[in-house]
Amino acid sequence: xxxxxxxxxxxxxxxxxLTSTPASAAESCGGSLAIGDIVRCESISGSQEHVYFVSVPxxxxxxxxxxxxxxxxxxxxxxxxxxxxxxxxFQSDAGRCQLKGAGTYKVxxxxxxxxxxxxxxxxxxxxxxxxxxxxxxxxxxxASTGQAGALPAGAPGDCFRFNQPAGSVLRLWSPKGNGDxxxxxxxxxxxxxxxIRYAQYCTLTGAGPYRLNLAEYYGAETPYTLRMSRVSNAxxxxxxRTAPFGDVTAYEGTGSLPQQQDITCHKTHVAAPGTLAVRxxxxxxxxxxxxxxxxxxxxxxxxxxPCAVPAAGDYTVISESQDWNPVSFRIALPALFRNTGCAxxxxxxxxxxxxxxxxxxxxxxxxxPFRADAGDRVVAYAAPTTYxxxxxxxxxSTGAEVCPGYSDQDGCVVPATGTYRVVSYLADWNAEWTExxxxxxxxxxxxxxxxxxxxxxxxxxxxxxxxxxxxxxxxVVTEPGAYTVRAFDAENYETYGQVYDGAGLKVNARDxxxxxxxxxxxxxxxxxxxxxxxxYVTSFLPAQPAGCPAGTVDGLTGAPWxxxxxTAGEVLCRRLDPPNSSRLALLRPTDGLTPDTYLLxxxxxxxxxxxxxxxxxxxxxxxxxxxxxxxxxEGAAPGAFAAAFARVDGAPDCPSLPAGADGATxxxxxxxxxxxxxxxxxxxxxxxxxxxxxxAGEGTxxxxxxxxxxxxxxxxxxxxxxxxxxxxxAGPLTVVLEGPSTxxxxxxxxTAAP
Numbered sequence: 001x002x003x004x005x006x007x008x009x010x011x012x013x014x015x016x017x018l019t020s021t022p023a024s025a026a027e028s029c030g031g032s033l034a035i036g037d038i039v040r041c042e043s044i045s046g047s048q049e050h051v052y053f054v055s056v057p058x059x060x061x062x063x064x065x066x067x068x069x070x071x072x073x074x075x076x077x078x079x080x081x082x083x084x085x086x087x088x089x090f091q092s093d094a095g096r097c098q099l100k101g102a103g104t105y106k107v108x109x110x111x112x113x114x115x116x117x118x119x120x121x122x123x124x125x126x127x128x129x130x131x132x133x134x135x136x137x138x139x140x141x142x143a144s145t146g147q148a149g150a151l152p153a154g155a156p157g158d159c160f161r162f163n164q165p166a167g168s169v170l171r172l173w174s175p176k177g178n179g180d181x182x183x184x185x186x187x188x189x190x191x192x193x194x195x196i197r198y199a200q201y202c203t204l205t206g207a208g209p210y211r212l213n214l215a216e217y218y219g220a221e222t223p224y225t226l227r228m229s230r231v232s233n234a235x236x237x238x239x240x241r242t243a244p245f246g247d248v249t250a251y252e253g254t255g256s257l258p259q260q261q262d263i264t265c266h267k268t269h270v271a272a273p274g275t276l277a278v279r280x281x282x283x284x285x286x287x288x289x290x291x292x293x294x295x296x297x298x299x300x301x302x303x304x305x306p307c308a309v310p311a312a313g314d315y316t317v318i319s320e321s322q323d324w325n326p327v328s329f330r331i332a333l334p335a336l337f338r339n340t341g342c343a344x345x346x347x348x349x350x351x352x353x354x355x356x357x358x359x360x361x362x363x364x365x366x367x368x369p370f371r372a373d374a375g376d377r378v379v380a381y382a383a384p385t386t387y388x389x390x391x392x393x394x395x396x397s398t399g400a401e402v403c404p405g406y407s408d409q410d411g412c413v414v415p416a417t418g419t420y421r422v423v424s425y426l427a428d429w430n431a432e433w434t435e436x437x438x439x440x441x442x443x444x445x446x447x448x449x450x451x452x453x454x455x456x457x458x459x460x461x462x463x464x465x466x467x468x469x470x471x472x473x474x475x476v477v478t479e480p481g482a483y484t485v486r487a488f489d490a491e492n493y494e495t496y497g498q499v500y501d502g503a504g505l506k507v508n509a510r511d512x513x514x515x516x517x518x519x520x521x522x523x524x525x526x527x528x529x530x531x532x533x534x535x536y537v538t539s540f541l542p543a544q545p546a547g548c549p550a551g552t553v554d555g556l557t558g559a560p561w562x563x564x565x566x567t568a569g570e571v572l573c574r575r576l577d578p579p580n581s582s583r584l585a586l587l588r589p590t591d592g593l594t595p596d597t598y599l600l601x602x603x604x605x606x607x608x609x610x611x612x613x614x615x616x617x618x619x620x621x622x623x624x625x626x627x628x629x630x631x632x633x634e635g636a637a638p639g640a641f642a643a644a645f646a647r648v649d650g651a652p653d654c655p656s657l658p659a660g661a662d663g664a665t666x667x668x669x670x671x672x673x674x675x676x677x678x679x680x681x682x683x684x685x686x687x688x689x690x691x692x693x694x695x696a697g698e699g700t701x702x703x704x705x706x707x708x709x710x711x712x713x714x715x716x717x718x719x720x721x722x723x724x725x726x727x728x729x730a731g732p733l734t735v736v737l738e739g740p741s742t743x744x745x746x747x748x749x750x751t752a753a754p
């Protein structure tokens with residue numbers, strides 16, 4: 001009985017202790033702690049526990065906690081309920097604790113690793129906050145500057161309440177300030193909706209009113225600005241009328257973004273579904289997104305562009321700064337589904353001169369209509385007249401892109417007969433400019449019209465396509481086979497081109513069936529315009545040369561091939577019959593023309609290029625005949641040249657080059673391109689020094705050494721006098737000294753090198 005009375009008394013005392021009003025926490029490290037208050041405890045050490053009493057009037061409340069560490073060890077806390085049972089624990093920085101019934105709770109603070117330290121402690125109530133600001137409807141306008149506030153050090157947070165229709169889309173601005181300011185938006189049932197931390201979007205779910213506790217996560221003292229602008233049914237936006245093509249002076253809007261992640265908005269109304277473009281100067285670091293009136297994103301600068309609006313109604317463009325510096329910008333919303341402001345319609349023939357397009361604003365967009373039939377493949381070329389970049393696309397009558405995305409073919413196939421438009425603008429703009437221009441060509445690749453006709457020509461003759469303007473040529477192929485097609489200007493500079501079939505598809509000129517084809521200069525380079533002020537010749541030849549005069553593979557001192565280029569773009573050839581399993585070198589005078597020369601086998605395949613022929617020696621592995629082809633260098637004027645194809649393997653019929661100061665005399669000129677000498681295998685060292693000096697005539701010489709299997713060693717540049725040292729292979733050697741086309745003599749000597 002006595003034990004039962006003692007138990008009842010202990011319970012009464014415990015209950016009295018929990019419900020009594022302890023000493024104020026502000027006066028000691030422990031005691032009563034009011035909702036919203038912050039206490040600072042200057043000292044805690046060892047296994048000490050500081051006990052605070054927090055009273056909450058409503059059941060199922062949530063305590064927002066802020067426990068900050070000063071100097072020393074990290075604090076921790078545990079919470080027990082009115083019945084003494086543990087409820088939750090929390091560590092340093094921001095936390096939260098889900099409570100159950102109403103009443104007084106203990107918050108017991110201790111050190112995690114004992115030692116000593118100091119701390120601050122503050123708590124805020126979700127259901128019964130110390131104070132809570134109500135955000136009015138005007139707060140959600142884009143014109144609102146937001147709600148400014150300041151969090152003292154150790155603050156558990158500021159409370160806000162607001163009401164907006166469920167489903168509203170809010171743009172959450174960054175609270176900025178110092179540190180990491182964040183908080184959760186909760187609905188009326190205290191269910192989480194969105195987190196505020198960085199700038200982002202939030203769709204309000206559940207029913208209102210909504211609540212928000214905003215705190216600095218680490219308890220730092222900081223100012224802040226709370227802003228939440230409503231994107232759905234947006235208010236406070238500058239109104240923009242959709243703009244026409246061409247001059248948009250009366251339709252431009254402006255925007256100012258003082259800091260990174262700042263946003264602004266513009267609102268427009270469209271009377272019918274269609275496609276809009278958003279024009280902000282591309283050099284400015286401004287991202288944009290278009291939303292419908294329900295807050296649904298439709299397109300963005302980094303996503304779908306241009307922007308298809310599905311129905312008549314109001315739309316909002318939100319622009320965001322991505323620059324560290326303040327940004328002021330202009331904006332226009334051209335309606336791509338209307339023809340207002342378009343230039344007169346243009347044809348698709350290649351024969352007409354390029355259009356010259358004028359632009360007078362950074363946000364102007366231009367439009368050029370054209371008529372096309374279903375299946376036509378159309379290409380648009382555009383290039384600025386001064387340094388810039390032109391953006392362009394082909395759209396249909398609704399403003400939708402006809403061929404969005406990547407294709408490995410050039411141009412764009414229109415799906416139906418009708419009127420289409422090329423929409424274009426200059427990407428870069430200087431604030432000082434008042435007008436800039438660019439050129440535009442809209443052309444049909446399929447069944448191309450207006451191209452001069454060229455038929456295959458012949459080697460050793462002027463190009464089949466006479467000099468003339470227009471970017472394209474119609475190629476007529478009567479004999480199927482492999483062809484080469486090249487374009488050269490008057491100074492023999494080549495402009496590359498692409499061959500297309502009748503459907504406008506790219507084809508390889510090396511495999512052309514009989515038919516008509518289109519050759520277009522820089523056909524796939526749509527950022528280029530080659531206008532009718534550019535003239536060129538067209539070399540259209542069978543890939544396998546025919547009608548080439550016969551030549552011979554001579555010894556090292558044989559007669560050269562003399563030929564002459566009479567016009568730009570001409571291709572010369574000569575037939576050769578070198579012995580099988582031999583090795584050829586190309587010898588040329590050290591002065592005069594040096595055309596690009598290569599060797600084809602009987603199948604028309606290139607077996608050796610100029611580097612192989614002049615640097616290494618060309619191995620002949622199959623039976624002939626072979627064809628030597630020569631093409632004039634770019635920028636070189638027409639003129640005569642000489643070249644010799646000499647066999648350099650085996651034992652050439654050349655005099656010996658003795659060692660010592662006397663050496664030998666090498667004479668060149670006329671039909672003698674080079675002088676050759678032999679060195680027996682047992683009469684040279686592994687390294688030898690060669691010297692030549694001009695003793696008569698004019699010009700320079702270059703030296704090369706060949707092994708018995710025709711491999712070239714130690715080739716030099718051309719000099720009138722020179723001394724070089726070469727590492728030499730074992731076996732007999734052939735020394736070749738190429739000289740000028742005019743008569744000259746050189747003294748050539750050799751000595752063993754150390």
